[in-house]
Amino acid sequence: MEASRGNAEGGKRSPGLRYRTSGPHVVHDRFDDEVVVINLKTGCYFGLRETAADIWDLATVGGTQDEIIASIRAAYPESAEDVEKDVAAFLSELSAEDLVLADLSDLPSSAGSIRGPHSPPDQRRPFSAPKLAKYDDQKELLLLDPIHEVGELGWPEK
Amino acid sequence: MSWRDARELVDRAIRSFEKACIASGGSQDRHYRICGRDCLFRPAGSPLASLLAPALAHLECDLKAAGGANRFTPELTILAWDSASTGIPFDHPWRRRPPATPRDIIYHRQDGIRFLYNFAGGTLSFFDESRRIAGYWVEAADTLSFVECASPFRAVFQWWIRGWGGLLVHAAAAGLEDAGGVLIPGGEGAGKSTVAALCLRHGFRLAGDDYIGLTPNPAWRADSLYCSLKLTPESMAWMPDLAGLARQIGRSSTEKAVLYLAPAYRKALVSGLDLQAVLIPRVTGRDGTVIRPTSPAEGIRALAPSTLYVQAGERNAAFEFLSDFVRRVPCYVMELGRDLASVPPAIEDFIRRTC
Numbered sequence: 001m002e003a004s005r006g007n008a009e010g011g012k013r014s015p016g017l018r019y020r021t022s023g024p025h026v027v028h029d030r031f032d033d034e035v036v037v038i039n040l041k042t043g044c045y046f047g048l049r050e051t052a053a054d055i056w057d058l059a060t061v062g063g064t065q066d067e068i069i070a071s072i073r074a075a076y077p078e079s080a081e082d083v084e085k086d087v088a089a090f091l092s093e094l095s096a097e098d099l100v101l102a103d104l105s106d107l108p109s110s111a112g113s114i115r116g117p118h119s120p121p122d123q124r125r126p127f128s129a130p131k132l133a134k135y136d137d138q139k140e141l142l143l144l145d146p147i148h149e150v151g152e153l154g155w156p157e158k
Numbered sequence: 159m160s161w162r163d164a165r166e167l168v169d170r171a172i173r174s175f176e177k178a179c180i181a182s183g184g185s186q187d188r189h190y191r192i193c194g195r196d197c198l199f200r201p202a203g204s205p206l207a208s209l210l211a212p213a214l215a216h217l218e219c220d221l222k223a224a225g226g227a228n229r230f231t232p233e234l235t236i237l238a239w240d241s242a243s244t245g246i247p248f249d250h251p252w253r254r255r256p257p258a259t260p261r262d263i264i265y266h267r268q269d270g271i272r273f274l275y276n277f278a279g280g281t282l283s284f285f286d287e288s289r290r291i292a293g294y295w296v297e298a299a300d301t302l303s304f305v306e307c308a309s310p311f312r313a314v315f316q317w318w319i320r321g322w323g324g325l326l327v328h329a330a331a332a333g334l335e336d337a338g339g340v341l342i343p344g345g346e347g348a349g350k351s352t353v354a355a356l357c358l359r360h361g362f363r364l365a366g367d368d369y370i371g372l373t374p375n376p377a378w379r380a381d382s383l384y385c386s387l388k389l390t391p392e393s394m395a396w397m398p399d400l401a402g403l404a405r406q407i408g409r410s411s412t413e414k415a416v417l418y419l420a421p422a423y424r425k426a427l428v429s430g431l432d433l434q435a436v437l438i439p440r441v442t443g444r445d446g447t448v449i450r451p452t453s454p455a456e457g458i459r460a461l462a463p464s465t466l467y468v469q470a471g472e473r474n475a476a477f478e479f480l481s482d483f484v485r486r487v488p489c490y491v492m493e494l495g496r497d498l499a500s501v502p503p504a505i506e507d508f509i510r511r512t513c
Contacts, residue, residue: 024473024474027462027466027473027474027477029458029477029478029481031453031454031455031458031481031484031485032453032454032455034453034455036455036458036459036462038462038463038466038477040466040467040473043463043467045459045462045463047455047459135459135463137345137347138345138346138463138464138467140346147263147264147265147274147467147468147469147470
């Protein structure tokens with residue numbers, strides 16, 4: 001499986017690749033208007049609001065970059081000029097933090113199931129560039145005593 | 159020596175423990191009531207008993223008062239032994255593997271049996287869920303750190319509590335005798351231990367300073383695990399009356415002192431508290447202490463990272479558990495004032511008004 005952790009790096013687009021979380025080391029949930037994401041590998045955790053949370057929702061259900069851009073553009077019609085650049089840059093930032101990756105997933109296309117932004121249109125603020133709030137105050141705790149999970153094959157002597 | 163599977167290693171561990179008991183004159187059994195369940199701690203010989211039992215002293219059962227040993231039916235038995243004091247060697251697979259880093263911790267799960275080997279501490283913990291037997295082995299008891307002694311069997315408790323739908327959580331829990339309790343989360347340096355100590359001195363009940371067992375049924379409850387308290391030198395200076403309880407004073411300006419609250423504060427230490435709210439401490443430069451509502455998202459950011467990082471396995475399920483908790487229990491930020499004396503009355507007022 002071809003995978004890319006930074007498809008938008010250098011402005012290069014990979015419109016056919018589908019996004020998903022990078023693996024089980026990424027845990028996330030939405031709490032009303034904020035998504036909280038924790039990277040259990042790096043010890044960093046993140047807060048995503050507004051457009052950042054909307055893009056996250058779309059990127060974690062298998063959306064392609066084009067589908068995500070189309071969905072955000074439809075939700076924020078006044079923002080047509082900046083959406084493509086901002087979404088691409090944000091997906092790149094998520095990839096750089098090892099939170100999402102894009103690949104030629106063998107999952108069935110989820111384009112039909114991708115929903116629009118979480119908040120209803122009448123409660124939605126104007127489009128603003130998505131921001132990734134990063135917290136690393138607990139990083140030391142994780143990195144000081146890293147727990148490595150060893151699977152069934154990890155049994156050392158058969 | 160080879161180990162065919164996890165069960166065989168547990169059987170070997172039990173035999174090693176039994177030999178260690180014989181070599182050391184028997185096990186010095188302690189009976190506890192932890193999370194509402196009977197728990198038997200069986201240290202072989204005195205070194206581990208004297209190091210690990212004090213943190214659990216507030217939960218020790220009076221077997222006579224409880225109707226005798228026949229009424230005690232342990233749902234968890236923890237075997238603990240060391241090789242140096244007993245002269246009984248114990249080998250296990252991970253000892254021979256060089257760690258990727260000196261502080262590596264290996265977690266392995268097979269056939270319902272979980273293992274955790276801490277290279278730096280040299281401790282092996284295991285839990286056989288079907289037999290309800292756990293083990294804790296270290297090469298030499300005198301190498302155990304004070305932090306390890308202050309919160310022993312953390313991995314075992316973590317796995318055991320998960321088995322009946324709870325979660326070991328990195329947080330303090332304090333409350334009033336005639337009202338509800340609050341959970342005080344936060345990673346290192348958040349101020350939860352200082353708040354817990356201030357509350358204790360103000361007459362609050364305390365279920366824990368650092369780790370508690372969180373269970374959802376029927377109400378959200380914080381069950382006590384340890385009676386230890388870890389305070390920074392700065393906090394110790396604010397509360398010199400607690401200095402006499404310290405077993406270990408920090409050796410540097412940043413290292414924490416470890417205090418054991420039992421027996422001195424035995425009456426204030428409770429087996430558990432029903433939780434009414436989450437109070438997230440924030441150190442501020444303001445004069446007084448202010449408590450204001452906040453979002454579940456801020457609650458999960460305060461609670462989840464440090465709780466998940468110490469989980470051995472099943473972290474996704476732990477995150478879902480915590481997400482459910484912060485959605486159901488209201489979260490507040492507690493902006494701590496410079497005047498620390500203002501903190502306990504503010505929490506007391508909050509609990510009486512809100513809970």
